[in-house]
Amino acid sequence: MTKPNTLNEQEQALRVLRDQIDDIDMNIQRLINQRAECAGKVADVKQRYGQSESPVFYRPEREAQVLRRVMERNTGPLPDHEMARLFREIMSSCLALEQPVKVAFMGPENNYAEQAVRKHFGLSAQSVAFASLEQVFKAVMDASCHYAVLPIESPQEGLVSHTLDLLNQYDVFICGEVELQLGGDALSSTFETRFLVLGRQQVAPSGCDKTSILIRSEDDRPGALYSLLEPFRKRGISLTRLETRSNTGARPVSLFYMDFEGHRDDETVAEVLAELQSTPLILKILGSYPQAVL
Missing domain, CATH: 3.30.70.260 (ACT domain)
Incomplete structure (x- = not known):
């Protein structure tokens, strides 16, 4: 049976650690808000010095560079990908302050394509479901959505031939890719499928x-x-x-x-x-x- 003084020592030790966590949380929150303010200033600069066309707020190459640096400088104990995932959500929230991003995908809702949208753009992006792949392409072409996420590889058929035909037909650009792990329950093995991110602008080099x-x-x-x-x-x-x-x-x-x-x-x-x-x-x-x- 644990002695009363041992319980008191444990509670005192936990109180010290919890106070440290509270202080760290306050600093994290303050810094995230500072980052959001800076992101807002970036939007102001883009609008002030933009030309006749609407300014581009989402820069795939810049986001990739930031996430790579996050992983390179990570010292643990959180794994590199987990740390990068947290930063992805911070960037998603900051980008939503600059411009809410609408991303098209082929429904139904909560399918693998929408999972790919969330993985690539974060939870602050607005995902919009369409009934067909062609409608997804048209949503990007007519600017009703800023971007689209659609499958290019399928575990059942390999390359998605209808996506290939539409890429040949429509004048859009691939500006990113999403790799999604599927399966993984007790009765099946995991497998990876790939989605493309489509937009209307070409993307500058990111270094990889x-x-x-x-x-x-x-x-x-x-x-x-x-x-x-x-x-x-x-x-x-x-x-x-x-x-x-x-x-x-x-x-x-x-x-x-x-x-x-x-x-x-x-x-x-x-x-x-x-x-x-x-x-x-x-x-x-x-x-x-x-x-x-x-």
């Missing part, structure tokens, strides 16, 4: 980026794919995804979807894109964007 392109080819000769990949091999650029779709009609057409490391503004990537554009191939640059941080 991907580029996605679509290539349409009517060349069905043997070795056509090898020729397509040669510019990447010569410059040592790694492909992270390559998908091919072909029709077998009177005039065969192949559509290649490619993800590779680097930004379109990087010298070697720019050389590859210029070489591809000098061929009979039809090239569409879907966007350069930060690689997923979380």
